[in-house]
Structures are given as C-alpha cells and as structure tokens.
Amino acid sequence: MSDSCQSSESEILYLMEQIRHLREEVERLKREREDLIIALSTTAEHGDCIEAQLQEANQQLKVEVEVRRRTEMTLQTLMEAISKRKADLEIVVQTIMEHGDIMDTQWALKLSEMNKIASMDGLTQIPNRRRFDEHLAHQWKQMTRERSPICLILFDIDLFKQYNDTYGHLAGDDCLKQVAQVLNGCVHRPSDLTARYGGEEFAAILPQTSLEGAMEVAQRVQTEIANLKILHEKSSVSNYLTLSIGIASSIPTPEQSFSKLLDEADQYLYLAKQQGRDRIIFSSKKALRQ
Structure with a gap:
C-alpha cells in the first residue's frame, strides 16, 4: 500500500x-x-x-x-x-x-x-596725311643711308576760307581737286610724293633733290596755278587763286629727325603768308614771288 x-x-x-x-x-x-x-x-x-x-x-x-x-x-x-x-x-x-x-x-x-x-585722300584722290608721314619717314632713313639731300615743300591756298564763303563748299572742293592735279602734274619721279597735308594745305616730298631743284618745282606749281585763273574776288592778294609756299632742305643724319624738316618748312610757309602771301620762302631771308 x-x-x-x-x-x-x-x-x-x-x-x-x-x-x-x-x-x-x-x-x-x-x-x-x-x-x-x-x-x-x-x-x-x-x-x-x-x-x-x-x-x-x-x-x-x-x-x-x-x-x-x-x-x-x-x-x-x-x-x-x-x-x-x-x-x-x-x-x-x-x-x-x-x-x-x-x-x-x-x-x-x-x-x-x-x-x-x-592711303588716299577721298576728295582729291592723291595720298593723304597718313601716307605722307609714312613716305617721309621712309625717305628720311633712305637719304640718311645714302647721305643725299631731301626737300619738303608745303603749299597753302591763300585765303581759302573766304573762297569757300564766297563760292560755296562745292566750288571749294573743286578748287582743291584742281590744285591736287597741278601738284601731280609737276612731280614725276617714282620716289617723289605729293599729298594733301590737311585742309587747304598740300605737300611734296622730293628725295635726292637739291634746294634749287625744289625751287624749280615750286615755281612750276605756282605758274600752273596762275594759268588756271581760278577767280577769287575776295582775295586781298590777287583776283585769282594763289598759293603761299615754304621750302625746307636737309641732308639727313642719324642724329636728326625728319620732324626738324617739317618744322622748318612750316616756318617758311608761315613767313610766306606773313610777308603778303603768293610767294615762295626757302629761308628766313630769301623769297620768290610770281
């Protein structure tokens, strides 16, 4: 149990x-x-x-x-x-x-x-100031190497403002063209150059040219302008269009600059206008009148 x-x-x-x-x-x-x-x-x-x-x-x-x-x-x-x-x-x-x-x-x-x-002046169809500067610089260097003379002629149309005021700008333009044609006709050598220098001013660069040769060119231009008989009633110089001309001549040297030649030609041009216009000045004491 x-x-x-x-x-x-x-x-x-x-x-x-x-x-x-x-x-x-x-x-x-x-x-x-x-x-x-x-x-x-x-x-x-x-x-x-x-x-x-x-x-x-x-x-x-x-x-x-x-x-x-x-x-x-x-x-x-x-x-x-x-x-x-x-x-x-x-x-x-x-x-x-x-x-x-x-x-x-x-x-x-x-x-x-x-x-x-x-390089061309649009109105007169001759070289402009730019081409003038280039050519003068080039020829100055060339004449320095060659020890040859170079001449510069500056031309100014006498009392051109009065001409424009009297006959109008179209006639003034035509007058500038005729002066340019005369310059071209009086300068022939390939190294020579005529140009519109500014406004009513023109210029001619003449390498390998004596002062006497430049004077002959200037006189020829003056004669051709006179032969055109462009009427200028308001001129105090003549009844016809005339030019004042300054000539500078130099035999370049490496120490010199062509600016001196420009300054001299400009001074002679100023003297030509100061002494009564319608004349060629090639030194401070010498002048030729047409």
Missing part, C-alpha cells in the same frame, strides 16, 4: 511538472503570437508607404529611361549633322586647295586695293 501511494505521488509530480512545462510553452506561444500580431500590424501600417515609394521609384526610372532615349536620339541627330558638316568642310578644303593660287592672288589684290584706299 505504501508503494502504491509513492507511485501515485510520483505520477502526480510528473504530471504537475508536465503541466508547468505546457503552461510555459503556452506563454511562449502567446508572446510569439503577440509579436507576430505586432509585426503584421506594423507591416500593414507601412505597406502603403512602401508601395508608394516603389511606385515613385518605378515612375522615376521610366522618366530616366525616356530622357536617355531622347538624349540618344539628339546625339544621333548631332552626329549626322557633324558628319554632313564634315563632308561640306572637306569639299570647301578641297576647293581651296584646288583654287588656292587664284584665291591668294584675289586676296592680295583686295589687300593692295584696301591699302591704297586707306
């Missing part, structure tokens, strides 16, 4: 132990169930957000694909245009190579023509 009681007590203890394990298992399962419920709830709560993000990413990807497609099309078009332009340029280059000599000649002629235009 005692053994049966002990056996029953052991069974009861075993069962109670089993029940305790079962309860613990149940509690564990409950906790897992609660965790799953929480996880499912969280997934449900954020599912819409995740889906929206996925849709946005998908849409962005579609946009990028479309942009890439358009870029590729643009690049293709550009490559075709470049290819065509390259072909056109090759044709141009080929043409230039085939006709290079002709084009070089044409450009050289155009450049020469433009330089000529830039």
Whole structure:
C-alpha cells in the first residue's frame, strides 16, 4: 500500500511538472503570437508607404529611361549633322586647295586695293596725311643711308576760307581737286610724293633733290596755278587763286629727325603768308614771288 501511494505521488509530480512545462510553452506561444500580431500590424501600417515609394521609384526610372532615349536620339541627330558638316568642310578644303593660287592672288589684290584706299585722300584722290608721314619717314632713313639731300615743300591756298564763303563748299572742293592735279602734274619721279597735308594745305616730298631743284618745282606749281585763273574776288592778294609756299632742305643724319624738316618748312610757309602771301620762302631771308 505504501508503494502504491509513492507511485501515485510520483505520477502526480510528473504530471504537475508536465503541466508547468505546457503552461510555459503556452506563454511562449502567446508572446510569439503577440509579436507576430505586432509585426503584421506594423507591416500593414507601412505597406502603403512602401508601395508608394516603389511606385515613385518605378515612375522615376521610366522618366530616366525616356530622357536617355531622347538624349540618344539628339546625339544621333548631332552626329549626322557633324558628319554632313564634315563632308561640306572637306569639299570647301578641297576647293581651296584646288583654287588656292587664284584665291591668294584675289586676296592680295583686295589687300593692295584696301591699302591704297586707306592711303588716299577721298576728295582729291592723291595720298593723304597718313601716307605722307609714312613716305617721309621712309625717305628720311633712305637719304640718311645714302647721305643725299631731301626737300619738303608745303603749299597753302591763300585765303581759302573766304573762297569757300564766297563760292560755296562745292566750288571749294573743286578748287582743291584742281590744285591736287597741278601738284601731280609737276612731280614725276617714282620716289617723289605729293599729298594733301590737311585742309587747304598740300605737300611734296622730293628725295635726292637739291634746294634749287625744289625751287624749280615750286615755281612750276605756282605758274600752273596762275594759268588756271581760278577767280577769287575776295582775295586781298590777287583776283585769282594763289598759293603761299615754304621750302625746307636737309641732308639727313642719324642724329636728326625728319620732324626738324617739317618744322622748318612750316616756318617758311608761315613767313610766306606773313610777308603778303603768293610767294615762295626757302629761308628766313630769301623769297620768290610770281
């Protein structure tokens, strides 16, 4: 009887132990169930957000694909245009190579023509002040090397303002043209140059020319102007157009500048006008009058 009681007590203890394990298992399962419920709830709560993000990413990807497609099309078009332009340029280059000599000649002629235009006075069609300065500087250096004389003649139309006021600017322009033609006709050598010096003033550069030779040129110009008999009623000098003339002569040296020759010719021209106009001054004491 005692053994049966002990056996029953052991069974009861075993069962109670089993029940305790079962309860613990149940509690564990409950906790897992609660965790799953929480996880499912969280997934449900954020599912819409995740889906929206996925849709946005998908849409962005579609946009990028479309942009890439358009870029590729643009690049293709550009490559075709470049290819065509390259072909056109090759044709141009080929043409230039085939006709290079002709084009070089044409450009050289155009450049020469433009330089000529830039060096000419538009009204009188003789060299302008720019060309005068260039030529005088060049000839001064040349005469310095050669130790040869150079002469400069400055011409001024007497009382030209009164002429313009009396006969008008069109007549004044025609008068300037006639004086320029006379100067050109009196100076012949290739190294000589006549130019419009400014306004109603003209100049002649005479390299390798003595003072006597320059005086002959000045007298010839004065005579030709007198022969034109251009009426000038308001002149206090003559009834016809006259010129005042100053001549300077020098044998250049490396220490000198052509500006000294210019200053001297200008001084003599001033003296010619101061002493009554219509005359040639070639030194402070010597004068010739037509």
